[in-house]
Amino acid sequence: MRQSRRAAWVLAATLFFLAGMASADVVDFDFDWRFSRGDFATAMMPAFDDSAWQRVDVPHDWSAEGPFLAEYASGSGYAPGGIGWYRKHFKLDAANRGKLVVIDFDGVYHDSEVWINGHFLGRRPCGYSSFQYDLTRHVRFGDDENVIAVRVDHTKFADSRWYTGSGIYRHVRLYITDKLHVGLWGVYVTTPEVKNDSATIRVETVVCNDHDRAVSLSLDASVVAPDGKAVASLRQSASMDAGAEQTFVSQIRIADPELWSLESPSMYTLRSVLKAGEQVVQEVSTPFGIRAIAFDPDKGFFLNGRALKLKGVCLHHDAGCLGAAVPDKVLERRLRSMKDLGANAIRTSHNPPAPELLDLCDRLGLLVKNEMFDEFTPPKNKWVEGWNAGQPSKFGYGEVFEQWSVRDMEDLVRRDRNHPCIIMWSIGNEIDYPNDPFSHPALGNNYRPEHPPAEDLVKHAKPLIEAVRKWDRTRPVTAALASIPMSNAVGLAQLLDVVGYNYQEQHYEADHRTYPNRFIFGSENSDSYNAWLAVRDNEYVAGQFLWTGIDYLGEARRWPNRANGSGLLDLCGFKKPLAWFRQSLWRDEPMVYICVSPRLGRRWRGMFGADHWNWAKDAHLTVSGCTNCQEVTLILNGKPLETKPISEASDGILTWEIPFEPGTLKAVGRNDGRDVCEFTLCTASDAKRIVLLPDTTELKADGKDICHIEFAIVDEDGVCVPSADHEITFDVGGPGRIIGIENGDLSSIEAPQDNVHRAYRGRGLAILRAGREAGTLRITAQAQGLDEATIEIETRAKQRPR
Numbered sequence: 001m002r003q004s005r006r007a008a009w010v011l012a013a014t015l016f017f018l019a020g021m022a023s024a025d026v027v028d029f030d031f032d033w034r035f036s037r038g039d040f041a042t043a044m045m046p047a048f049d050d051s052a053w054q055r056v057d058v059p060h061d062w063s064a065e066g067p068f069l070a071e072y073a074s075g076s077g078y079a080p081g082g083i084g085w086y087r088k089h090f091k092l093d094a095a096n097r098g099k100l101v102v103i104d105f106d107g108v109y110h111d112s113e114v115w116i117n118g119h120f121l122g123r124r125p126c127g128y129s130s131f132q133y134d135l136t137r138h139v140r141f142g143d144d145e146n147v148i149a150v151r152v153d154h155t156k157f158a159d160s161r162w163y164t165g166s167g168i169y170r171h172v173r174l175y176i177t178d179k180l181h182v183g184l185w186g187v188y189v190t191t192p193e194v195k196n197d198s199a200t201i202r203v204e205t206v207v208c209n210d211h212d213r214a215v216s217l218s219l220d221a222s223v224v225a226p227d228g229k230a231v232a233s234l235r236q237s238a239s240m241d242a243g244a245e246q247t248f249v250s251q252i253r254i255a256d257p258e259l260w261s262l263e264s265p266s267m268y269t270l271r272s273v274l275k276a277g278e279q280v281v282q283e284v285s286t287p288f289g290i291r292a293i294a295f296d297p298d299k300g301f302f303l304n305g306r307a308l309k310l311k312g313v314c315l316h317h318d319a320g321c322l323g324a325a326v327p328d329k330v331l332e333r334r335l336r337s338m339k340d341l342g343a344n345a346i347r348t349s350h351n352p353p354a355p356e357l358l359d360l361c362d363r364l365g366l367l368v369k370n371e372m373f374d375e376f377t378p379p380k381n382k383w384v385e386g387w388n389a390g391q392p393s394k395f396g397y398g399e400v401f402e403q404w405s406v407r408d409m410e411d412l413v414r415r416d417r418n419h420p421c422i423i424m425w426s427i428g429n430e431i432d433y434p435n436d437p438f439s440h441p442a443l444g445n446n447y448r449p450e451h452p453p454a455e456d457l458v459k460h461a462k463p464l465i466e467a468v469r470k471w472d473r474t475r476p477v478t479a480a481l482a483s484i485p486m487s488n489a490v491g492l493a494q495l496l497d498v499v500g501y502n503y504q505e506q507h508y509e510a511d512h513r514t515y516p517n518r519f520i521f522g523s524e525n526s527d528s529y530n531a532w533l534a535v536r537d538n539e540y541v542a543g544q545f546l547w548t549g550i551d552y553l554g555e556a557r558r559w560p561n562r563a564n565g566s567g568l569l570d571l572c573g574f575k576k577p578l579a580w581f582r583q584s585l586w587r588d589e590p591m592v593y594i595c596v597s598p599r600l601g602r603r604w605r606g607m608f609g610a611d612h613w614n615w616a617k618d619a620h621l622t623v624s625g626c627t628n629c630q631e632v633t634l635i636l637n638g639k640p641l642e643t644k645p646i647s648e649a650s651d652g653i654l655t656w657e658i659p660f661e662p663g664t665l666k667a668v669g670r671n672d673g674r675d676v677c678e679f680t681l682c683t684a685s686d687a688k689r690i691v692l693l694p695d696t697t698e699l700k701a702d703g704k705d706i707c708h709i710e711f712a713i714v715d716e717d718g719v720c721v722p723s724a725d726h727e728i729t730f731d732v733g734g735p736g737r738i739i740g741i742e743n744g745d746l747s748s749i750e751a752p753q754d755n756v757h758r759a760y761r762g763r764g765l766a767i768l769r770a771g772r773e774a775g776t777l778r779i780t781a782q783a784q785g786l787d788e789a790t791i792e793i794e795t796r797a798k799q800r801p802r
Contacts, residue, residue: 027174044115063164064323070559073158081157106170165324165554178281179210260289265365289420310543311343316552320571321740321752329706342586350374350429371426377401430482442489450692477510480523570744572765581607592669613681613720629669689787699770735771
């Protein structure tokens with residue numbers, strides 16, 4: 001029995017994704033769409049006149065453009081929905097005649113229908129699933145124009161508990177390949193054996209022959225190490241009948257692999273060349289990583305044989321002012337901020353992420369819990385008049401769950417299964433939330449017999465678990481459970497490979513005894529110190545995922561509140577006190593932080609306060625501090641006030657009570673009697689000028705590259721003025737434009753795409769996107785009574801390789 005408990009489930013996998021097809025085979029389809037809100041009976045027909053429609057590039061989210069009104073739903077951030085149409089006119093080179101043409105959508109929210117040249121291709125209700133359509137039979141080549149038309153129906157705008165966005169909000173591409181080709185999502189790479197001195201790479205490649213004749217083919221594969229040197233290769237040959245599909249399986253062994261890890265996310269490249277006879281018909285270059293993961297019921301989670309606590313955060317898919325149409329560079333900034341805090345894992349709450357988020361996690365060294373659903377069927381409550389207030393809507397994915405859930409689950413796994421960052425597949429979030437809608441006698445006095453029985457959860461979960469295991473057996477299946485007693489009672493938790501506990505630390509110890517072979521982790525947790533101690537001090541608990549990493553749109557309270565403020569970072573990505581506190585728990589690099597509250601004494605739990613030193617003349621204040629150092633000294637205007645050892649912290653937080661005195665308040669962290677870090681707050685005088693702080697001074701002229709420009713209102717010494725809320729007008733000259741302005745105010749209803757926006761607490765963020773021409777961008781910010789600021793950013797055309 002003891003041996004059984006110790007038998008950890010050891011898993012190993014690598015990455016394969018179809019981002020590496022030869023450039024001639026992939027057409028970026030993001031640019032030059034035409035868009036209009038409203039419904040049009042004949043907009044799918046090529047002859048339809050769309051000349052007056054708005055010109056847009058995708059990703060595009062029309063909900064983010066507003067207007068935001070109280071008549072919409074609090075759950076989705078009081079954003080509009082409705083119906084929208086997209087059309088794109090394009091031509092195909094005559095040289096591509098006879099080839100396979102496929103369009104690939106990363107995500108359209110939601111209930112999309114697609115036509116090519118008036119021919120209906122299909123419908124996809126789920127707004128988070130990636131999907132494709134074969135255009136080959138209906139496209140024209142040469143000088144003849146093609147028109148792709150997409151109808152998006154988000155009429156049921158109160159269909160989610162959080163902000164979803166509306167439209168083609170993720171990337172689109174066109175694949176043009178020979179009719180002898182690798183199937184989409186058709187390559188599956190695992191590492192059945194990983195050692196420090198060797199690794200075995202197993203590759204499954206699905207090849208399709210869509211020709212009307214038999215073809216003799218060869219498939220060459222080579223592995224290229226991170227240093228660019230080829231370390232292994234092999235060739236497979238076959239003859240395929242017309243219309244046939246064949247899976248080629250091979251194993252490649254390499255010596256002394258560089259393992260993918262959080263500290264060194266080494267990526268290899270699998271280069272595949274498909275030939276018909278001697279003619280190359282397709283080339284694929286695929287990054288992948290080699291790593292081993294394991295879960296042990298007594299020891300927790302292991303990466304490459306090393307025990308590792310999951311220090312995770314939950315992230316929704318929006319980015320404040322941009323809504324759901326989030327550029328790659330914005331995703332990267334957000335993920336880097338999470339890693340800087342000490343996070344090592346991301347939970348994609350509560351839907352499949354954009355593919356590029358996973359690419360970034362592969363590259364940055366972040367683990368991922370990839371989640372599919374927030375509800376089974378019937379749908380959950382969707383709040384309209386405020387958080388848990390009023391009469392809820394009952395719209396949502398649950399309306400199509402029985403028809404589409406298995407297909408959507410399978411497509412998620414097939415699309416993402418080779419990312420080394422992914423360590424778990426989640427089939428649902430709080431699907432067992434008591435009485436929303438399921439109920440059971442295990443709830444005691446909260447049991448509602450008129451609700452659907454909780455036994456239905458097992459009925460709905462089994463096909464999803466089977467769908468995951470059909471396409472990937474190298475990772476465990478999990479779910480984020482809200483009622484462990486109910487899920488235990490009906491057997492839902494027992495179906496899962498790894499069991500996620502949402503805010504249920506009180507059940508860890510008892511369930512570890514009752515279910516000794518269960519793998520336990522916190523799938524959603526508060527930011528409290530005690531919730532962290534339940535992970536830190538219990539070896540068998542694999543980790544936690546905080547709610548949330550960043551503030552997000554929706555799940556709002558009453559109008560005009562439009563966003564939820566539970567994040568470690570605000571909507572701009574600026575650190576809040578809770579972020580600093582988490583850094584003190586999760587990072588080893590010495591740090592110290594202080595914030596201030598006018599309330600004396602810590603009569604509340606957690607790290608709260610303002611990180612400024614502007615208070616009333618006679619104020620008596622509580623200073624809260626967090627650190628990972630041995631002790632902290634508080635210094636006011638050069639005079640040491642008191643040194644406190646970390647042992648005096650309550651719930652991880654040190655406090656001082658002091659009277660306000662204008663000037664400088666400094667906290668100094670010390671180890672072994674030496675100053676190792678400090679944090680300073682300064683009193684600001686009257687607002688004097690605007691400062692602009694770009695994160696780059698050079699952009700690629702590709703129509704996609706991003707510059708984040710932090711703006712602040714400062715005094716004559718450059719100190720941010722915390723009370724400043726001036727209305728700032730931005731002017732942009734040159735090849736580019738501001739696509740969104742954010743200030744972090746959860747109740748702001750300003751149009752985020754306008755070039756006029758108020759500062760909030762003295763600062764904000766403008767997001768600039770480059771155009772497709774090289775040149776100089778000149779950005780000026782002006783506000784009444786303040787000195788203006790101007791910066792210049794160069795956009796440069798991509799140099800062609802010689």
